[in-house]
Amino acid sequence: MFQVSVRDDEVDIVIAAIEPDLTSFLEEWRAVFSRFHLIIIKDPDIKGELKIPGGFNYDTYTKADIQQIIGPSNAATFSGYSCRYFGYLLSKKKYIISIDDDCIPAKDTKGIQVDAIAQHINNLSTPATPFFFNTLYDPFCKGADFVRGYPFSLRNGVSCALSCGLWLNLADLDAPTQALKPELRNTRYVDAVLTVPARAMMPMSGINIAFDRELVGPALLPSFKLAKEGKFRWETVEDVWTGMCVKVVCDHLGYGVKTGLPYVWRKERGNAIGSLKKEWEGVKLMEEVVPFFQSMKLTPAAKTAEDCVIEIAAAVKEQLGRIDPVFTRAADSMVEWVQLWKAVKTRT
Amino acid sequence: MFQVSVRDDEVDIVIAAIEPDLTSFLEEWRAVFSRFHLIIIKDPDIKGELKIPGGFNYDTYTKADIQQIIGPSNAATFSGYSCRYFGYLLSKKKYIISIDDDCIPAKDTKGIQVDAIAQHINNLSTPATPFFFNTLYDPFCKGADFVRGYPFSLRNGVSCALSCGLWLNLADLDAPTQALKPELRNTRYVDAVLTVPARAMMPMSGINIAFDRELVGPALLPSFKLAKEGKFRWETVEDVWTGMCVKVVCDHLGYGVKTGLPYVWRKERGNAIGSLKKEWEGVKLMEEVVPFFQSMKLTPAAKTAEDCVIEIAAAVKEQLGRIDPVFTRAADSMVEWVQLWKAVKTRT
Numbered sequence: 001m002f003q004v005s006v007r008d009d010e011v012d013i014v015i016a017a018i019e020p021d022l023t024s025f026l027e028e029w030r031a032v033f034s035r036f037h038l039i040i041i042k043d044p045d046i047k048g049e050l051k052i053p054g055g056f057n058y059d060t061y062t063k064a065d066i067q068q069i070i071g072p073s074n075a076a077t078f079s080g081y082s083c084r085y086f087g088y089l090l091s092k093k094k095y096i097i098s099i100d101d102d103c104i105p106a107k108d109t110k111g112i113q114v115d116a117i118a119q120h121i122n123n124l125s126t127p128a129t130p131f132f133f134n135t136l137y138d139p140f141c142k143g144a145d146f147v148r149g150y151p152f153s154l155r156n157g158v159s160c161a162l163s164c165g166l167w168l169n170l171a172d173l174d175a176p177t178q179a180l181k182p183e184l185r186n187t188r189y190v191d192a193v194l195t196v197p198a199r200a201m202m203p204m205s206g207i208n209i210a211f212d213r214e215l216v217g218p219a220l221l222p223s224f225k226l227a228k229e230g231k232f233r234w235e236t237v238e239d240v241w242t243g244m245c246v247k248v249v250c251d252h253l254g255y256g257v258k259t260g261l262p263y264v265w266r267k268e269r270g271n272a273i274g275s276l277k278k279e280w281e282g283v284k285l286m287e288e289v290v291p292f293f294q295s296m297k298l299t300p301a302a303k304t305a306e307d308c309v310i311e312i313a314a315a316v317k318e319q320l321g322r323i324d325p326v327f328t329r330a331a332d333s334m335v336e337w338v339q340l341w342k343a344v345k346t347r348t
Numbered sequence: 349m350f351q352v353s354v355r356d357d358e359v360d361i362v363i364a365a366i367e368p369d370l371t372s373f374l375e376e377w378r379a380v381f382s383r384f385h386l387i388i389i390k391d392p393d394i395k396g397e398l399k400i401p402g403g404f405n406y407d408t409y410t411k412a413d414i415q416q417i418i419g420p421s422n423a424a425t426f427s428g429y430s431c432r433y434f435g436y437l438l439s440k441k442k443y444i445i446s447i448d449d450d451c452i453p454a455k456d457t458k459g460i461q462v463d464a465i466a467q468h469i470n471n472l473s474t475p476a477t478p479f480f481f482n483t484l485y486d487p488f489c490k491g492a493d494f495v496r497g498y499p500f501s502l503r504n505g506v507s508c509a510l511s512c513g514l515w516l517n518l519a520d521l522d523a524p525t526q527a528l529k530p531e532l533r534n535t536r537y538v539d540a541v542l543t544v545p546a547r548a549m550m551p552m553s554g555i556n557i558a559f560d561r562e563l564v565g566p567a568l569l570p571s572f573k574l575a576k577e578g579k580f581r582w583e584t585v586e587d588v589w590t591g592m593c594v595k596v597v598c599d600h601l602g603y604g605v606k607t608g609l610p611y612v613w614r615k616e617r618g619n620a621i622g623s624l625k626k627e628w629e630g631v632k633l634m635e636e637v638v639p640f641f642q643s644m645k646l647t648p649a650a651k652t653a654e655d656c657v658i659e660i661a662a663a664v665k666e667q668l669g670r671i672d673p674v675f676t677r678a679a680d681s682m683v684e685w686v687q688l689w690k691a692v693k694t695r696t
Contacts, residue, residue: 136519136534148525148630149551149591171484171495173494173496196481199545201480201481202483204483287500290502
């Protein structure tokens with residue numbers, strides 16, 4: 001399944017270290033990760049030395065590195081889960097894969113350990129089909145094809161820019177749902193990859209993703225911070241916002257987004273009822289965010305991911321800014337991110 | 349999983365008898381079908397008495413019945429696979445399920461026989477979610493839920509009007525693909541149901557479907573006949589056309605379309621290379637059909653499925669009629685179908 005056309009040195013695995021000791025995490029992933037270069041970003045809010053076992057090829061970055069490269073004023077953007085975006089900024093590889101540090105490899109229905117990296121690379125290096133839905137899922141998977149009625153002119157597909165993997169065990173629910181259903185676990189292994197159709201929006205989770213940095217890198221951005229968000233996934237929506245930015249960019253530039261395989265196994269972490277007490281505003285804001293992105297139309301002048309992000313930011317400021325100041329901050333942050341992206345590319 | 353709110357007498361199973369002896373087909377399905385009423389339509393082109401084993405609750409209809417009810421001029425519409433539409437016309441039930449007579453029950457990954465009827469009814473009687481994609485598939489399946497970022501205002505979903513099941517073994521390919529890959533079989537059991545997002549078109553297959561007759565019955569229509577089509581699925585696109593009509597109607601009226609489970613097992617039938625010699629025009633026509641339906645917009649005046657079909661027919665005639673006379677015939681047939689539908693409903 002792994003495409004021989006992708007070399008190991010075209011891939012960076014970016015890890016956000018939310019806790020300093022990565023020993024057990026990296027040992028679990030050793031068989032899968034050790035061939036690739038890792039970029040490890042230490043959450044600037046945490047203390048303690050990073051612990052990384054031997055035998056990996058990696059670079060680490062800490063708060064001091066962040067401040068040195070982007071200046072202290074922007075450092076806050078890269079706290080918590082968002083520290084990974086600093087890795088996206090520094091990578092020079094074609095493909096970036098990022099997996100949360102509370103996840104370990106999943107097993108498929110036959111009990112065989114999933115190679116999440118190979119599956120992500122397969123998703124990204126085979127075409128996506130956003131313009132017509134194939135009922136037998138990804139026609140580029142082994143043993144699959146296009147079903148009767150699928151126009152031949154659409155069978156070449158388009159470049160896949162984003163691969164969204166899924167999770168077994170602890171599902172990626174919001175804090176209220178997790179608190180209401182504390183026993184709910186995702187046990188269903190769905191053996192499929194599919195392209196999310198053009199113009200359909202979906203809630204991307206940053207837990208287990210991969211993307212083509214050359215196509216859409218600047219759209220993978222750390223811009224949507226809730227006032228009271230913490231260090232648990234269910235307290236954030238930064239990745240959901242980012243995913244809709246990328247989807248709008250892909251729809252506009254003619255790239256595809258896939259979702260489904262690979263799965264990772266999410267370990268237990270945190271207490272959802274505790275999170276609820278923070279008056280999590282994510283639920284309320286999504287009611288505004290989703291219709292906004294669904295109706296977002298970019299102009300023909302937007303020819304690169306950078307252009308697209310700037311257009312989206314302007315629309316965010318104009319249409320959402322009056323609803324809540326969090327949107328104005330997000331718009332400003334998106335513009336800053338593109339400036340930073342261009343500056344880092346120029347410098348290196 | 350079966351919804352207790354659906355009674356057995358709210359369901360008709362419609363079978364198109366393409367061959368007169370249904371003994372082995374019905375014996376395979378006995379455990380699943382025998383609780384329900386069957387409507388069996390004999391393909392008006394075939395000879396020989398229908399053979400139906402005892403113990404089923406059914407009505408049969410033959411060419412004479414078709415001619416009596418709709419007159420001889422329209423009878424041709426109901427030949428081959430299309431004879432099932434005569435059953436759709438006569439049914440008075442809320443739900444209709446139709447499975448091709450070369451299919452037998454499939455087994456899931458644990459080797460347990462699938463109850464396709466229960467799964468279809470479950471799909472139709474639980475809400476669909478066409479306005480935002482849920483990455484963990486149908487949130488109304490057991491053990492599933494909405495993922496983080498899914499707007500709460502969209503979590504009630506909408507009525508599901510169409511459930512498209514899939515097939516193991518012989519996949520539903522077009523004649524050229526089947527001829528090119530004679531060994532290709534679908535062996536991947538994907539344990540998922542999902543709502544096809546609003547405004548995304550998909551190639552419905554009539555092999556294994558269910559729908560809510562009260563919501564969209566008039567849109568399940570026999571209108572798109574190829575000049576040289578035969579008795580093999582890969583020689584037809586009538587169901588693909590019909591599926592896009594229904595999808596446009598659902599998108600307009602705010603209903604959902606689900607695809608995925610249940611699977612059926614398709615037995616081998618026919619020779620694709622023989623079919624290719626008929627200069628099958630389905631491939632060429634789909635290049636026009638798909639963009640047409642993708643850009644189809646209905647007016648606010650279309651408030652019922654009948655209204656929608658009439659509007660679609662007018663657009664077919666105007667936009668596609670000049671390309672090929674098959675489209676003009678399809679448009680006329682759609683209008684006739686709605687007239688027939690109304691006449692039968694008034695009469696009974």
